[in-house]
Amino acid sequence: MSPNNWIPSSKSLQRPLRLSDSTKSINVSISVDEQNCLIARALDDDVNEVVSKLTAADRQVIRKQITRMLRLTERDEKDVSDFQNIHQQAKQKGFGRLFRSPSLFEDIVKSILLCNSSWTKTLSMARALCKLQPELIKDDDNDSNSSKPKSVENFPTSRELTNLMNKDLMRELRNNLGYRADYILKFARKIERGELNIQFLEEAPWEQVYKLLMKNKGFGPFVCANVLACIGFYHKVPADTETIRHLQEAHSMKSNRKTVGKDVKEVYDQYAPFQSLAYWFELLGGYESKFGKLSELDNSKYDFVTATRKPSPFLRKQ
Structure with a gap:
């Protein structure tokens, strides 16, 4: 969602981040270099001028926001390790983090x-x-x-x-x-x-x-479960019609609005306390089987990525 802007060609994420004066923002590009180091660059008509104006406090605030977005704390690292120890498929795919906001x-x-x-x-x-x-x-x-x-x-x-x-x-x-x-x-x-x-x-x-x-x-429960996952609590699956569709297709369950709560517990409680991570691992896999690798998809086509749409030939080629 805006203001996030993923650029497939450069494998970089662009979005505004707050400065130490929280009323001000600066556009930042986040990427990984050949040495696997995380790089954050200020974007402006005159980048050098912008960077020279950044104070130590500005840089600290920007780092803090990026750390939160990409879940780079020791707690997050432990969660990834603990989750992958009980979910070998996720470990093989290198999955264990859900992107979040600054x-x-x-x-x-x-x-x-x-x-x-x-x-x-x-x-x-x-x-x-x-x-x-x-x-x-x-x-x-x-x-x-x-x-x-x-x-x-x-x-x-x-x-x-x-x-x-x-x-x-x-x-x-x-x-x-x-x-x-x-x-x-x-x-x-x-x-x-x-x-x-x-x-x-x-x-x-x-x-x-x-x-x-x-x-x-x-x-309600759906909103709260999403918020919990953003904080780093993965105990509750954010269940909605998309969850019902997924359980029906991926697990051959006859789920509906009345049974979905019981059904997600049956499928995902084996991954406690990372039920939501296990759910999103499956959901992401389902999307990519239909639409191709999402990291290669232009953001102008994001609204096509829903379970109710049939993938167009253009999207599958991605």
């Missing part, structure tokens, strides 16, 4: 965008939020004569959404997100008012996190 708030909002929506619509809603984000910064600027440089379109923070006062922008947000806009705004306000400590969600036991999330309107 911030938990972005992960949470994107999980809400996934709920009760087509994949095409979800992609569209994420793009709309990123397009709106620079306007949210202007809306929060008390100095109307401010000569701020043109902002990079990033995913909005809870603060930026909470400070949304412009009626036209509010109308645009609701037009793009529908009923989800109110759920997201309410959650953002809880964070900014100090009623919910989002950092605590990344540190508390998973059962407690799940209960806290479920208390929020718009946060």
Whole structure:
């Protein structure tokens, strides 16, 4: 989802990341060189000028965001090792990490965008939020004569959404997100008012996190399971119609909305506490058997990658 942009030709990920002044962002390209070293490059019309302006604090904040996105902590490394010890196929494929956002708030909002929506619509809603984000910064600027440089379109923070006062922008947000806009705004306000400590969600036991999330309107089992996986808790499979379809096709089960909870436990509890990782390993394999290697797919074709679509000849050639 936006603002992530995978470039197949260069095998690089491009997206804006926040600087130490969280109101500012810079476009960054992330790739791996021939020595298998991770490289992050600032992207701008004058890259040298941008890099020279980055402070030590900026660099530290950028590294922290990349570390989170790619799950490069010791805890993540242990999870990969532990999961692959009980899932040999995943070990053979080198699978064990789920990509996530630079911030938990972005992960949470994107999980809400996934709920009760087509994949095409979800992609569209994420793009709309990123397009709106620079306007949210202007809306929060008390100095109307401010000569701020043109902002990079990033995913909005809870603060930026909470400070949304412009009626036209509010109308645009609701037009793009529908009923989800109110759920997201309410959650953002809880964070900014100090009623919910989002950092605590990344540190508390998973059962407690799940209960806290479920208390929020718009946060059902599907959304909460996705958020848990983004944090690093893989105990719950985010079950929806796609899960039902997968169980029917891959496991010859007669799953439906009433039985899917029981069915995922039957299939994936053998991989506890990594049930969600095992599910995504299978789901990814299923997509690639239909559409070809996803890392070689141009992002303009992402909305084709759903279980309900038949792969076109163009996609299979990828």
